[in-house]
Amino acid sequence: GAVVSQHPSRVICKSGTSVKIECRSLDFQATTMFWYRQFPKQSLMLMATSNEGSKATYEQGVEKDKFLINHASLTLSTLTVTSAHPEDSSFYICSAIWTVNNEQFFGPGTRLTVL
Amino acid sequence: AQTVTQSQPEMSVQEAETVTLSCTYDTSESDYYLFWYKQPPSRQMILVIRQEAYKQQNATENRFSVNFQKAAKSFSLKISDSQLGDAAMYFCAYRGGGSNYKLTFGKGTLLTVNP
Numbered sequence: 001g002a003v004v005s006q007h008p009s010r011v012i013c014k015s016g017t018s019v020k021i022e023c024r025s026l027d028f029q030a031t032t033m034f035w036y037r038q039f040p041k042q043s044l045m046l047m048a049t050s051n052e053g054s055k056a057t058y059e060q061g062v063e064k065d066k067f068l069i070n071h072a073s074l075t076l077s078t079l080t081v082t083s084a085h086p087e088d089s090s091f092y093i094c095s096a097i098w099t100v101n102n103e104q105f106f107g108p109g110t111r112l113t114v115l
Numbered sequence: 116a117q118t119v120t121q122s123q124p125e126m127s128v129q130e131a132e133t134v135t136l137s138c139t140y141d142t143s144e145s146d147y148y149l150f151w152y153k154q155p156p157s158r159q160m161i162l163v164i165r166q167e168a169y170k171q172q173n174a175t176e177n178r179f180s181v182n183f184q185k186a187a188k189s190f191s192l193k194i195s196d197s198q199l200g201d202a203a204m205y206f207c208a209y210r211g212g213g214s215n216y217k218l219t220f221g222k223g224t225l226l227t228v229n230p
Contacts, residue, residue: 032216043206043220044160091158097216104216106160 002028002098006107013084014115021079021110023094029074030096034104035067038091050077050094084114117142119209121221128197129229135182136192136224138207146212149183149190154223155203163205166190168212194226202228 003026013019023033031052036044048069049057056069066088068080077096081088094107118141128134140149151163166174166183173181178198182191194201207221 034217038158043222044218046217046219049217093158093160095160102216103162103165104218108157108159 002026002096002103002105004094004096004105004107006092006094006110008110009108010111010113012113012115015085016083018080018082019084019112021081021092021094021112023077023079023096023107025075025096025098025105028096028098028100030077031074031099032097033071033077034095035069035077035079036093036095038093038109040091044093047079081112084112086114088112089114117144117147117209117211117219119207119219119221121207121224123224124222125225125227127227127229128194130199131196133193133195134197134226136194136205136207136226138190138192138221140188140190140207140209142188142209142211144211148210148212149181150208150210150218151179151181151190151192152206152208152220153201153203154206155200160206164192197228199228199230202226 005024007022033050035047038044047062050069050071052071058064071077093109095104120139147168149166153161153163164174164176164179178195180193204223206223208218
């Protein structure tokens with residue numbers, strides 16, 4: 001089956017620093033990936049759509065200058081949280097569309113803690 | 116905008132018994148897809164079942180089945196012969212038709228399976 005990986009699985013950083021999270025489709029090419037944010041005991045909130053070779057599309061209320069998304073290849077999208085603050089602490093999940101069946105496969109998530 | 120409502124924050128079921136999780140949605144589209152995802156404590160999102168709106172037949176995957184009532188905009192999940200491994204958060208999700216792969220999630224239902 002289609003597998004999506006995320007790295008790192010968890011990261012702790014100091015306030016003011018930037019953190020990069022990678023999302024990879026391991027055995028398929030994905031022209032479209034998504035980034036979600038999930039707070040404890042809450043649902044997934046779509047942050048942005050990552051399109052290979054073009055700019056990401058951000059959902060309303062998501063700061064594009066704070067959450068930089070780069071989809072440089074058909075198997076890799078990155079989310080960079082710039083100048084992280086404690087309120088950015090959350091669980092970040094990516095997903096990728098497998099165009100063979102249009103099914104969305106999710107990565108295992110990255111837990112970000114900003115001190 | 117599409118909305119997905121899960122009115123049961125928590126449900127519990129005895130092992131080997133049957134439980135039904137509720138989901139309603141609101142949309143003006145005629146072509147769309149509905150999904151149930153499972154998120155166990157590992158937080159990996161797992162697709163349980165999907166339903167295409169144009170299909171009248173309810174989807175079934177082993178012990179999991181749905182009751183799709185298009186006119187009522189209802190999409191419930193029935194889990195038969197519940198197992199301890201079914202304990203998880205369950206999210207109902209909506210996706211529009213065409214090439215829009217964005218998912219709108221409900222708030223989730225936490226299912227507890229009692230031995």
